[in-house]
Amino acid sequence: MSYIPIADQKEEMHDPHSFVAKYVWSMDHKVIAIQYGTIAVGVGLVALVLSALMRLQLGYPDTFAFIDPAEYYQYVTMHGMIMVVYMLTALFLGGFGNYLIPLQIGARDMVFPFLNMLSVWVYLLSVIILMASFFVSGGPTGAGWTLYPPQAITEGTPGADMGIVLMLASLAVFIVAFTMGGLNYVTTVLQARTRGMTLMRMPLSVWGIFVATILGLFAFPALFVSAIMMTFDKLLGTSFFMPAMVSIGETLEHTGGSPVLFQHLFWFFGHPEVYIVALPAFGLVSDVLSCHARKNIFGYRMMVWAIVAIGGLSFIVWAHHMYVSGMNPYFGFFFAFTTLIIAVPTAIKVYNWVLTLWEGNIRLTVPMLFACGFIFTFLHGGLTGIFLGNVTVDLPLSDTYFVIAHFHMVMGVSPVMVLFASIYHWFPKMSGKMFNVTLGKIHFWATFFGTYAIYLPMHYLGFLGVPRRYYSMGTTEFLPESANALNANITLAAIWVAVFQLVFIFNIIWSLWKGKKCDGNPWEATSLEWQTPENPPAHGNWGPELPTVYRWAYEYSVPGVKADFVPQNIAPEDVETVDGKPYVGHED
C-alpha cells in the first residue's frame, strides 16, 4: 500500500480561527502543552500546601488543633499521589513532551492532534475527580500513596468509603488520558521527524521523553488493572487483594485474596514510574547543561544508550520496594542485583554531565543554576539509593525517614530542579518574553539550600529509626530530644521553601505581563525549536517549509567557526568560519 507522508503538506493542518478553537479546544501541541503545564502546576501547588500542613504537624505536634490524625494521613496520601502522578508525570510528558517533541524534531504538530486534545481534557477530568474526593463524606483516602490493601479499603482508614473509590477512578481516567497522549508522542518521534533528523541526531530531551513514554505505556497498565481489581474489592465485595481478616472485632466477608499481589502490580507500575519522571529530567537537563556550558554534551551516544538501558532495567527491579513485604526472600537477591546494575548507566550519565561542564564556557544563567543544582541533588539521592537497594541495609532503614529523604532527593527535588531549569530555559520560547533574572536567582538559592535543609537532616532521623507516616512521635526511649528539635527545624525550612515558590509564580506571571520582549534565540542554542521563524512559534511551527537538519543538537564552540554555536538547520556551506576554510563539524 502506498503511503505519502503528510508532514510537508500545509493543507493537512487543522486551521483554527476563533478564540475558543485557538486557546481552549485547541489541537495545537503548544497550547495543549501549556494547558497541561498549567493544570499540573496548579494541582502541584495544592500538593505543596498539603506538604506544608504535614510539616506543621510533624514539627510542632499538639499545636495545630485542626490537623487530626485522619487528616494528616489524607495530606500524606494526596501529597504523594498528586506530586508523583498528577504533577511530575503530567508536567514532564504532557507539558514538556507536548511542547518540545514536535518543535525539536521539526514536525508541525503531533501526528493525531485531536487525540492529543482529548488527552488534556481527560487529564483535567481525572484531576477534577481527584479533587472531588476532598469534598465527599469521609474525605480523600488516607491509605498512603501506595494504597496498599487491605487497609486502603478497610473501615478505620481515612477515606475508606468514597475517597479510595474516587482515587482509583481518577487514576484509571488519568491512565486513559496518558495513553492517548503517549501514543501520540511515540508515533510522532518515530514517524514524523523532518529531513535529516535521524534518531541519533535528536536532542536528548526528546530521547528522555520518548523512552519515558514507552515506559508509561507498558507500566501504567499494571496500575490500571490493580485499580480495577481494588475497586471491585471495595464496591462488589470480591477478594482479589483481601485475605480473610478480622476488622474492629468483626470477621469480614473477604477470603483468600493476596495483598502481595497488589504490591507486585503496584510496583511493576511504581518503579518504572520513577523513571517516567527521571528520564525526561535527564534529557532536559542535558540540553540545558550543554547549551549554557557552550559545549557539546559529553558522550552523546552513551547518553542515549544509558537512557534506553535505564528504561529497560526499570522493569526488572520493582520488588526492591517489597523487601519487607513477606515475599519469597530469594527474590531479594535477584532484585538487589538488578537494582545495583542500574547504578552503572546512571553513573555514566552523571559523569557525562560533569564532563560536559569541564572546561566549558559556563554561563551561570538561572536555568544553568538549576541544572547544576540537579547534579548535586541527584548524586545525593542516587547514592542513598545504593544503601536501600541492598536487602540487608534496607531492612533496618525500611519505613524510616531515611527512605523519605532518599526518594525526595532523587525523584522529588531532582526532577523539580530540572522542571525549574526547563521552565526558565524555555520560558522565552513559550512566551516571547524574558523572566526577571534577579528573582530567578533568588528563587534558585532559596530553593537549593532550603531543600538541603529539609532533606539532609532526614537522613539522620532515619538512622535514628524515626518511622515514616507517624502522626506524632510521642515520647519514646530511643528518640533523643534533639530529634524533635530537628523536626521543628525541618518544618521551618519546608515553609521557607514553600514561600519562595511564590517568588517563582510571581516571576512567571509578572514576566508574562510586563517582561522584556526577547528574540527567538536568547540562549544562542542550536536545537530546532530556537530556529522557528516566529517567536513564540506560530501555529504550524515552521512557516511554509519544514527545516532540514544537517547535524546533531550539540554543535557549540566548534574550533574555526565564527559564532560559538551552529544551529542544526544551517547548511554546512552557510557556516561562517574564521579563516574561510570549509567547516568541519564535531559530529561523527
Next chain:
Amino acid sequence: MSGESLSLSGHAKTVVEDWSSDKQAFNVPWGKFMMWMFLVSDTFIFSCFLVGYMNVRRTTTDPWPYPSEVFALELFGQNVPLILIAIMTFILITSSGTMALAVRFAHFRDKEKIFKLMLVTALLGASFVGMQMFEWSKLIAEGVRPWSNPFGAPQFGSIFFMVTGFHGIHVTCGVIYLLVIARKILRGDYDKKGDYSIVEITGLYWHFVDLVWVFIFAFFYLW
C-alpha cells in the same frame, strides 16, 4: 525488497538502516504504527489480569471449581462440557477470517466487498457477545456472583466476570468500530486520498481481540 536474496544479516542491516534514517523508523502509516503501540500496551493490561488470575487461584483457600462441569450445557439430556465456549471460540476465529478477507479486498479498493465482509465480521462479533451474555446469565442463574459461587472459591466468579467482561467490552467496542469504519468505507470517505489503510488498522485491533480470547479460553476453560 529483493525478498529471498536477503540473508539474516541482510535483514538486520535493513533494520539498522531504517532506524538510523530520518523521517520514519517504520515504513507504515502513522495510524497503523499507533494501533500497534496501543495493542502492545493493551497486551500488558491483559497480561496483568491473567497474572492476577494465576495468583489468586494459588492463594485462595477454597477449592477451584472444575471448569468442564461449570461450563457444561445440557443438550438432548446429556451434559456436554465446554460446548458453548467451543462454538463461541469458533465464531470469533471465523470472524478473524472474514476480517482478513476484508483487508485483502482493501488492497483492491473493492468498497462493496469490504463493507459486506466488515459487516459480517461485526455480526459474528455481536453474536459472540450475545452468547457471552447467555453464558453469564446461566452462571448467574446458577448462583455465581462476583463475590461468591456455589462451586468453591469466590475468586472464580470475580476473576471470570472481570476478565471475560473486560474482553467483552473490547469485542463490543470492536463491533462499533467495525460498523463505523464499514459505513465510512461505503460512503467513500477514504477515496479522496485513496488510503484504505484504515481497514488494516481495524483488522489489527480485531485480530488482537481474537488472540486475547485464545489465551482467556486456554487459561479459564482448559486449566
